[in-house]
Amino acid sequence: MNLRAATGPTLTRHLLAWALGALTLVWAAFIGFAYMTGEHEADELTDGHLASVSSLLLPLAAGGLREAEGARGLTDGRDLRAHDYQRSLTVVVWDAQGRLISRSGDAPAPAFDAGEGFATLQVGAPARAWRSFSRWDSGHAHRVTVMLSQAERDDLADDIAEQVVAPGLWLLPAVALVLGMAIHRGLRPLRRLAEQVHALDTRDARKLQAPVRYEELSATVDAINRLVERYHAALTRERALANEFAHELRTPLASLALQARSVRDTAPGRAQQEALRLLEQDAGRAGEVLHHLLALARASRAELHESAQPVDLDGVARRVVSDFAPDAHAGGRELGLTSPGSFALAGHPVLLELALRNLVQNALAHTARGTQVEVELDPQRGWLQVCDDGPRREGEPGEAASQRVQPLGLGLGHRVVEKVAALHGASFEPDIALPDGRRCWRLCFPSPPESGQA
Incomplete structure (x- = not known):
């Protein structure tokens, strides 16, 4: 069979889909966090810039910070935006009485406020948002306010955030490609194992050989080999x-x-x-x-398909004895049961009943009239046996009598009992001679459960 011709879901795609799904969630969280971090740091940067400029200009506030004659060109907005991170600032100076001493930049002069620190002001007509930082000098004689357009501040934040996020945008496709190649290569031993499984012939005792003895594949190979055996x-x-x-x-x-x-x-x-x-x-x-x-x-x-289930041999034996009792009585034989009670084990009830029926049927068929046939159970020692005390039929000594009375010369009934015993991990002991002269056919089960005394 050509595995490449098979259609339908593949383990490679399944693993890749789960891996990429998990990676996409992590990637999306990373991108969102990086973008928010970039904006936050950009805001911190511009606020720090405002504070630095105010600290730099505050000692000069006493002179009024007036522009020199013919120096208007230095404050051209186009020159101030020649660099990506260069922004136009507006500087406003007041005296202690709130009189405007000087103003440079594009922003209108805001209303005087004696407070200090950062603020977002709405000034101009129409009103626009401006980020500001205000500070008084040490003598509380002059107050300097440095202002930056909120729109420019947001543009700068977006630009920095995009620069932070940009490497992550191509990271996911690159990782997906490399991850797909790695998973495909890593699953090569599993594909080789599948090819060997498809090539197995159950008529051949040859075992499966793992392409590479990985720990994860060893259990699978052992299970397949046990199944083949x-x-x-x-x-x-x-x-x-x-x-x-x-x-x-x-x-x-x-x-x-x-x-x-x-x-x-x-x-x-x-x-x-x-x-x-x-x-x-x-x-x-x-x-x-x-x-x-x-x-x-x-x-x-x-043996190949069914699972064992709890079985009470006492109930099975009682059912078999009650079914055969009329035929045994009609043939001049007595059929009885000796059991202390429940005899629980894990097995196949239909097969256990089939084995017991074979033993009882053979005992009734091989013995003469007047024979006592007894089904005996001993849960403590873990055995079930069928015994009889009758002699062979007259004129048919030894095995010859058994061969004539028994329908099958090969003893296939006992082969069935041996098969059922092997399936339950038990042993079959045929034709046991007891001290009291009886002969028994016994099934011995391993590890009998605890039960009451006989």
Whole structure:
């Protein structure tokens, strides 16, 4: 599969979008803060300039600060604005009685005010805003006011703020470009890993190799390798079982065809009845194979897809015993349950019930009439077992009897129990001989929970 041909959202775009979104917020806050800082500093600069000029001119106030003859050209506004940061100032001098001594600059003379310090005055017709600073000399004989147009002051503040903000305006595009290239390059190991995952074949036991053993990728690689191992093991088991099923089904299916032909060709009577009995037996055997095939398929599906859940084995055992009790009684056998109460564990209730049904069914099928079959639970030691005290059927010694009575010669019922046990981390111990002469088939679960005494 060509990863470049894939459409839709990509992790690179996702990461870049989040990174640029966060960066844009920070950038916008920085630009706004820088602009406000620039304006504030520009205002401080002009106020400081007004105060400096007043301090410089205050000692000369006694002479009236009158302009020399023919010096008008020095106060031309165009000359004063020859520099970006050069602004035209107006200087007004009063005496102690508030009489205007001199005025230079473009601003009209404001009304006399004995106060000192900074102020924003509205003077002229029409009125315009002027920033001013006023100060008295040490003898309180003269008062000097230096004024600057508020519009010029704001223009200067805007100019300084723009100069402060200007570097940040190209910073975001540059950082976005570099960040995109860095994220694209940094995600290269992840893209290589994705290519290897797409190239995996579950029929092959080959494990995935991380392109670079980064700590963040190690857990992903290990999880994928575990999943591949589980799938490969499941496929191997199912392949082996499929071969066994094919071999096991071949005989009853062939026998079914022969018996069906025999029934057709045999005249009604004893021989035909025997042929029908064999036909029914072979059909049951084939059905039993299919039943166990479905059970194993269900166990494999649970192993790969389903999660364990709390299960009470006591409830499962009671349900199974109640289902089989009528058939056991009809066959001349007794079926009972010995349990101290709740037996809680984490597992798959359907599979656990399936395994217990196989054990009970085998015990009832293998023993003669009069046998006592007992389902026993011990939560403290963590096991469940099915025991019987009956002998083999007469005339069928040892394993031969089991092979004839049991529908499947391969013991596939026990294979189902082993599969369920392995899925639950348990062990299956078949045909345990107890001191009292009974024989048991036991499932032992790990780490049993605490429970009451038996």
